[in-house]
Amino acid sequence: MSTENDRAELIDVRPEGPKPDTTADAAATPDKHQPYEALGLKADEYAQIREILGRRPTSGELAMYSVMWSEHCSYKSSKIYLRQFGQKVSPAMTKNLMVGMGENAGVVDVGGGWAVTFKVESHNHPSYIEPFQGAATGVGGIVRDIISMGARPVAVMDQLRFGAIDAPDTQRVVDGVVQGISFYANCLGLPNIGGETYFDAVYQGNPLVNALAVGVLRHEDLHLANAKGVGNKVVLFGARTGGDGIGGASILASDTFSSGGPTKRPSVQVGDPFAEKVLIECCLELFRGELVEGIQDLGAAGISCATSELASNGDGGMFIELDDVLLRDPSLTAEEILMSESQERMMAVVSPDKLDAFLAVTAKWDVETSVLGEVTDTGRLIINWHGEEIVNVDPRTVAVDGPVYERPVAYPSWIDALQADTAATLPRPTEPEEVRAQFLQLLGSPNLADKSWVTNQYDTYVLGNTALSFPDDGGMVRVDEESGLGFAIATDANGRWCQLDPKQGARLALAEAYRNVAVTGAVPAAVTDCLNFGSPEDPEVMWQFSQAVEGLSDACLELEIPVTGGNVSFYNQTGTQPIFPTPVVGVLGVIQDVAKRVPSGWQDDGDNIYLLGTSSLELDGSAWAGTVHDHLGGHPPAVDLAGEKQLAGLLAAGADQSLIAAAHDLSDGGLAQALAEAVLRFGVGARVYLGELLERDGLDVAATLFTESTGRVVVSVPREDDVKFRGLCEGRGYPVARIGVTDASSQSLEIQDVFTVSLDELRATHQGTLPARFGATIPQ
Numbered sequence: 001m002s003t004e005n006d007r008a009e010l011i012d013v014r015p016e017g018p019k020p021d022t023t024a025d026a027a028a029t030p031d032k033h034q035p036y037e038a039l040g041l042k043a044d045e046y047a048q049i050r051e052i053l054g055r056r057p058t059s060g061e062l063a064m065y066s067v068m069w070s071e072h073c074s075y076k077s078s079k080i081y082l083r084q085f086g087q088k089v090s091p092a093m094t095k096n097l098m099v100g101m102g103e104n105a106g107v108v109d110v111g112g113g114w115a116v117t118f119k120v121e122s123h124n125h126p127s128y129i130e131p132f133q134g135a136a137t138g139v140g141g142i143v144r145d146i147i148s149m150g151a152r153p154v155a156v157m158d159q160l161r162f163g164a165i166d167a168p169d170t171q172r173v174v175d176g177v178v179q180g181i182s183f184y185a186n187c188l189g190l191p192n193i194g195g196e197t198y199f200d201a202v203y204q205g206n207p208l209v210n211a212l213a214v215g216v217l218r219h220e221d222l223h224l225a226n227a228k229g230v231g232n233k234v235v236l237f238g239a240r241t242g243g244d245g246i247g248g249a250s251i252l253a254s255d256t257f258s259s260g261g262p263t264k265r266p267s268v269q270v271g272d273p274f275a276e277k278v279l280i281e282c283c284l285e286l287f288r289g290e291l292v293e294g295i296q297d298l299g300a301a302g303i304s305c306a307t308s309e310l311a312s313n314g315d316g317g318m319f320i321e322l323d324d325v326l327l328r329d330p331s332l333t334a335e336e337i338l339m340s341e342s343q344e345r346m347m348a349v350v351s352p353d354k355l356d357a358f359l360a361v362t363a364k365w366d367v368e369t370s371v372l373g374e375v376t377d378t379g380r381l382i383i384n385w386h387g388e389e390i391v392n393v394d395p396r397t398v399a400v401d402g403p404v405y406e407r408p409v410a411y412p413s414w415i416d417a418l419q420a421d422t423a424a425t426l427p428r429p430t431e432p433e434e435v436r437a438q439f440l441q442l443l444g445s446p447n448l449a450d451k452s453w454v455t456n457q458y459d460t461y462v463l464g465n466t467a468l469s470f471p472d473d474g475g476m477v478r479v480d481e482e483s484g485l486g487f488a489i490a491t492d493a494n495g496r497w498c499q500l501d502p503k504q505g506a507r508l509a510l511a512e513a514y515r516n517v518a519v520t521g522a523v524p525a526a527v528t529d530c531l532n533f534g535s536p537e538d539p540e541v542m543w544q545f546s547q548a549v550e551g552l553s554d555a556c557l558e559l560e561i562p563v564t565g566g567n568v569s570f571y572n573q574t575g576t577q578p579i580f581p582t583p584v585v586g587v588l589g590v591i592q593d594v595a596k597r598v599p600s601g602w603q604d605d606g607d608n609i610y611l612l613g614t615s616s617l618e619l620d621g622s623a624w625a626g627t628v629h630d631h632l633g634g635h636p637p638a639v640d641l642a643g644e645k646q647l648a649g650l651l652a653a654g655a656d657q658s659l660i661a662a663a664h665d666l667s668d669g670g671l672a673q674a675l676a677e678a679v680l681r682f683g684v685g686a687r688v689y690l691g692e693l694l695e696r697d698g699l700d701v702a703a704t705l706f707t708e709s710t711g712r713v714v715v716s717v718p719r720e721d722d723v724k725f726r727g728l729c730e731g732r733g734y735p736v737a738r739i740g741v742t743d744a745s746s747q748s749l750e751i752q753d754v755f756t757v758s759l760d761e762l763r764a765t766h767q768g769t770l771p772a773r774f775g776a777t778i779p780q
Contacts, residue, residue, distance in 0.1 A: 124208050620637075676762055
């Protein structure tokens with residue numbers, strides 16, 4: 001957390017004396033020195049601002065441009081690539097898309113007059129400096145994006161990457177982040193229904209804290225962020241504005257930490273989930289009363305963002321009296337008020353004839369409210385402070401038409417040697433005891449071990465509509481109690497695969513999230529993404545980014561699933577060392593009746609176990625290679641997206657006909673890990689035989705157990721449905737092999753002629769890793 005002196009040093013754009021820096025002053029003093037570099041602007045960007053305005057900017061205008069032209073807010077280095085998501089679109093992709101990219105969150109029609117809105121965003125840098133508040137306010141911010149669409153938030157998820165589990169600083173970050181997420185979401189009464197937790201030394205100085213939220217709304221309740229209707233009032237409501245988070249977007253989220261650690265430390269935002277809970281209910285009542293014309297949450301860049309974006313998306317003009325902003329800290333300057341990222345605030349555009357009714361609702365909920373100004377037709381955003389004009393800009397130059405960079409791109413000098421170093425030549429175990437030992441080594445490794453230490457701190461069933469949650473492959477929530485309509489959601493990314501080949505790694509992230517939704521019985525429908533990369537000023541990082549976006553956009557087109565929005569997080573590196581490319585992909589699916597959901601583990605004795613899909617020797621970048629041999633090299637697995645689509649259709653049909661009792665996708669750790677997790681899910685053992693697989697796929701035992709080929713799912717099928725299930729697979733032409741049977745009495749996982757491990761040993765190995773490092777797991 002920064003001190004007041006730190007803040008003053010970074011944000012010292014105030015003029016000398018009590019007189020504000022007005023537009024008239026700016027015109028009269030063109031040569032006045034301004035600390036644009038301390039605010040994150042480059043010299044050429046500052047010159048561009050002067051050219052736009054025809055004069056130097058005022059201190060207030062400089063503050064606004066600095067935050068809105070930051071990498072975090074403007075997407076200036078990524079915009080030329082992100083356009084592919086809107087260009088590579090088929091009619092099938094837009095059929096159920098109600099709101100796409102460009103709004104606070106995407107919205108998808110799920111049927112029956114219902115819609116679901118969802119989005120994932122990053123809060124990486126703040127969560128390293130202040131793990132608790134950084135993570136907590138990450139949840140709060142993404143939830144407000146959902147509220148601003150007119151939806152009731154119904155669930156959250158998180159995607160976490162930490163440094164090496166045994167590094168000295170890791171526990172500080174893990175403890176703070178997990179407690180921050182659980183504190184904020186639990187207090188809001190939102191279930192946390194899934195996510196990811198990975199450990200790797202490459203994230204040591206740059207942990208990734210991505211937060212996803214989902215909301216539900218009726219079609220008619222949809223709201224957008226625009227300021228239309230000349231004379232309509234601009235109203236700020238929620239928490240008071242304070243000094244926390246000043247410059248967070250421009251400085252904290254848009255620059256690289258030095259190798260010695262973070263040096264730029266503006267205040268991390270401080271969250272109050274109880275204030276946000278009241279704000280949610282207040283907003284929903286305002287929506288029900290049709291009292292809002294347009295609405296925007298205040299997140300990154302605060303009032304600067306909300307006013308400029310609302311004006312840009314509306315009739316083009318707005319007048320604001322900044323003195324009317326309610327303050328927690330009366331000593332704040334105008335510039336600090338404009339840049340503050342204080343949490344739990346919303347800005348609404350309200351018709352004058354509905355203003356009294358609006359104020360009555362906010363008063364009912366005891367939400368502080370102030371009318372700041374009104375919509376105009378001037379095409380200008382004008383802000384006054386102490387009766388004088390301190391901002392007069394075209395809002396589009398602030399919020400929309402910022403700089404767009406075509407950064408240098410360079411093929412990495414090291415990648416050919418990395419790809420040539422295949423894991424296929426690493427020694428694989430041949431003796432049963434050695435196979436068993438490596439299986440248990442993987443099962444207890446930090447990235448494959450049970451994550452109950454994390455997830456037990458979250459409330460997963462609050463609100464009573466959670467149908468699936470941890471540790472199932474995807475979370476599922478009921479939308480309509482009467483019909484059973486629901487949605488499923490899953491997120492995935494494999495930084496190791498993306499380091500080997502970012503284009504293929506992004507395709508694989510989509511394929512796995514798509515498959516994880518499909519195994520629940522839902523039909524994949526839409527995508528959100530959070531693209532975490534190193535510095536865009538590094539040409540090799542920009543090559544990785546360009547490849548990942550191309551791969552992901554092409555894969556979405558092939559699967560005919562639209563990207564509804566997302567987030568780019570650059571500057572995730574310490575000194576010259578970037579993180580692995582980590583494009584987190586979230587897939588939303590729709591299920592007509594959550595009663596037909598499919599869990600990830602078997603529950604009944606005597607069910608047949610089948611493996612859908614075929615296996616190849618694909619150990620490059622695998623958990624086996626990394627855990628057993630500390631190796632990263634080669635090429636990621638192949639992915640057949642047409643096959644993934646075919647597999648998803650098969651799984652949806654099997655779930656709808658109630659032929660599949662359990663389904664679990666094969667990913668990290670391969671078949672061995674999937675079998676162990678399926679056994680442990682409900683404590684039902686299994687007898688598995690590999691003979692048919694070994695003969696069909698031509699692999700040895702170790703490769704069969706540990707390879708990470710895609711397009712594979714292990715399922716359990718009741719014996720009475722066996723013929724129908726096999727007929728379903730044959731009719732759809734998807735490879736299937738019977739590999740075993742569930743055995744509740746054995747209390748073990750037996751791989752015939754290889755090894756047997758009791759459930760007790762499996763459980764102890766799987767559940768012991770995180771508590772051994774971080775302390776006891778909270779019981780549920």
